[in-house]
Amino acid sequence: MRLRRRPWLVDVEPSRLSVRDMAAEAAAGIAQRPGRSVLTTLGTVLGVGAFVAILGLTSTASGQISEQFNVLTATTVTVKTVDERGFGESRGEGPATGTEPVDSAFPPDSDARITRLNGVETAGTWRRVHFESDPVIAASPEVRPGSSTSLGGISPVFAASPGMLRAVEASVTRGTPYNGFHERRGERVAVLGATAAQHLGITRLDSRPAVFINQQAFTIVGIIGDTRQMPEMLAGVIIPRGTADRLYGPASVESSEEMLIRTRLGAAALIAGQAPTALRPEDPGLFTAVPPPDPRTLREKVNQDLTGLFLVLAAICLTIGTLGIANTTFVAVLERRAEIGLRRSLGARPRHIAAQFLAESTSLGLLGGMVGTCLAIATVVGVAVVQDWTAVLEPVAVLPAPLIGALTGLIAGLYPALRAARIEPQKALRQ
Amino acid sequence: MTPVISLERISHTYAGPPPVTALHDVSLVVERGEYLAIVGPSGSGKSTLLNVIGLLDQVTIGRYLLDGVNVATLSDAERAAMRGGRIGFVFQAFHLLPYRSALENVMLAQLYRSAPRKARLAAARESLRKVGLQHRMEAMPTHLSGGERQRVAIARALANHPQLLLCDEPTGNLDSATAGTILDLLDELNNEGQTVLTITHDPLVADRAQRLVAIRDGRLTDEVGS
Known part of the structure; x- marks a missing residue:
């Protein structure tokens, strides 16, 4: 008998999950529990919001100093x-x-x-x-x-x-x-x-x-x-x-x-x-x-004085936000064991399961980051209007802010995603 | 023609400790178009047999050819693909995603195959039509009766045109009247040429099969033709 060199390989195409499908699954996962998703993102909203608001308010305030410096x-x-x-x-x-x-x-x-x-x-x-x-x-x-x-x-x-x-x-x-x-x-x-x-x-x-x-x-x-x-x-x-x-x-x-x-x-x-x-x-x-006095040195001094402390606070908010997302994602993994088993039975590989949960937590973080950035911009503009100041927002600080949220979501999702990938389908399906 | 399933003297031992041998020297051939039931009480090893046949677990000793392919030679990715493409699972608990419509649940079957969305939609529609749910495609699982839910699950299992429909206590969560309609559906699918393997402890379910295999203490004890 001739040794077969796996001639069926042509027939068996390895499972795969396109990025688009993964994003769609993540979106559906977030949308199916909207209330919980909103609560989960709260920490990231606060963290990223505080971060942007602090940078915005300091740059706005120091903008006023250079204005007074007429x-x-x-x-x-x-x-x-x-x-x-x-x-x-x-x-x-x-x-x-x-x-x-x-x-x-x-x-x-x-x-x-x-x-x-x-x-x-x-x-x-x-x-x-x-x-x-x-x-x-x-x-x-x-x-x-x-x-x-x-x-x-x-x-x-x-x-x-x-x-x-x-x-x-x-x-x-x-x-x-x-x-x-x-x-x-x-x-x-x-x-x-x-x-x-x-x-x-x-x-x-x-x-x-x-x-x-x-x-x-x-x-x-x-x-x-x-x-x-x-x-x-x-x-x-x-x-x-x-x-x-x-x-x-x-x-x-x-x-x-x-x-x-x-x-x-x-x-x-x-x-x-x-x-x-x-x-x-x-x-x-x-x-x-x-x-x-040179307006630039004046501005830098004010920035250093204020930003240092508040950025620490923002970092604390972000950490809490990360823990929040990690916690919720972990709970979701435990709750959705059957779904994980089903997906495995439909041909999903462990990495597809991990990718899906990572995509969900990252999207939550990104969402929180975007909402936080919007709220922060509104805050800075609001304060500026009340104080009759000119709002100053550095694009360098504002534009990447949602990505910080996404990053916290990604980090938060790492452990739950690994756990999800390790769930054995035969046990999960017998629930 | 290659049999759909060919188990050649397989054994399965759970590593433990202590190690437990759940399947002893099992041999079984399921031909294309057959309707086979495996019956046994709980603890008889039928779940292990289901996991092995469904590629959810690997054999310790022996050879398993699914659709002529020795599954031991496959990589994890290929095994996952075979599981998704050649086997259609039907579970006792249905396992429908609660926040997705019937159609979306059925479309999930082709998510991990590189099928474009349009093709997935068409396959899901056709599948739901086959199980008689063309009028409930957009319904959420919470708005479906138990029988309808199991029909959606069967539609999902059929979406990839699998070689084998693998049913694990398909009527375990249903009342007897509804169970009858589901079994009728399985009969109908088998009549159209679908290979069906049902694992159950319920003699009424087993009776519907053309061939009956009993399992006890990890051994196939007798084979009853019908």
Whole structure:
């Protein structure tokens, strides 16, 4: 007898299950117990939802920070003198009344030196004028006791270069601001802040009123109604820098000078680097220029602070979700032993059984992930609407989120699927 | 013509411990078109015989040719395919999927064969027509009577045009009147040429077969022609 080389093989085609059929069976498996499927996905919904919502809310919140970080601050550079090398220190104490020009950290032509730089719109220096005791500020030379407008320990008298008034975008409601002429000649003129003017009872300038600082008259040339920065100026008397230098001495430790530079958009960092050299080419180390903070570093910092903790919470939710799916799938395997036996009798191989349950758990995870992502997007948008923010959702975080759900479902299904594949059909069918 | 089933001195031992020999030196030939009943009380080894014939279990000693193919030479995948394609199982408990319609349950028979969906649908319809359920195709199992459910199960078993219809207590869950109609259906299928093998403890069911084989303590004791 000739040895047969399994000639029937042509006839026996191994069982197989197409991906499409497997997906259809998985869908049917999920759909046959909709209530349970919904409950099962809850953990994944929460996990993936928390994950997306946290990333969305942090990116939205940091988006607002960069929004607050607006054009105003992005174009402001502040230049300060390095404290321990302040010029005033070496020059002794007391209000100098001398008229001879004295050295200040900021040269007299600071405004011009800085404005010359490409990218600068306006620049000016300012300081609070230091008095030994609180200055008496009044609208007339005769001062009755108790009529002082002293604002406590802080001097309300500002010495500001003409450029400073432009740099803070002071809006002059009456009269005009003083200018370079007053500055150079040390003219005794003043600009009043709106609040100070109201306090002194000065509303009109056509009678050429004066303000008296310690009985010294200053002609009021203008009143400023508002500023975009340094609103404290509105409560003060602002005199030209040159005038202050002449009458009260230059900047000192008690009244350190600062410079405010308004740059064009995007030029702030560059100007911050150039300003010290432009002011004092022979000793730029005397100044520190503070550029506006970089919005990117700011955002990253916020992200790190918030995300770390919440991502841990999301991971915990996901773990619970995985356990939930694993549990339900396992129960389903036990419940459907007869079905497994039947499928085996219809030609299914163990791997087909495993694939079916894996497909079911993965679909549950994917479903949960999609629902969670949708809820999270709704949450982020809702919060943004309530807070009047702009919702920011990174596609990199949102689009793969349902896949995270699918992955948890796949992992959750591994053990139950293996168990299902190992069920012996003859025992399962005898139930 | 090759017999549908040819058991050549097979034995089956469960590994245990302790090892239990459920089938002793069983030989049996089932020819094409036969209607055979194997009867025996519970514990006689008839379930083991059913598992062996249905390729759900392997023999320990001996040779089993199904449709002329020595099943011991087959890979697991080929065995699964033979089980699905050449044998139609009919169970006592019907084993219908509860959330699928009659038609979907019957279509399941060809799920693991590379049959396209359209062909599966056509085969399932034809099969249901054969068992007289053309008017209940879309019904859910919960809305079917016991007899109708077993008809759906038989339709599912027939969908692949199997060489062998293997029935395990096919009327065990049915009242006697309904059982009669199911047995009538089996008679009818056999008359059309279908090979039928029924395993039962019920003499009434066994009586319907052309040939009767008794099993006791794992041995085929007598063979009664009818």
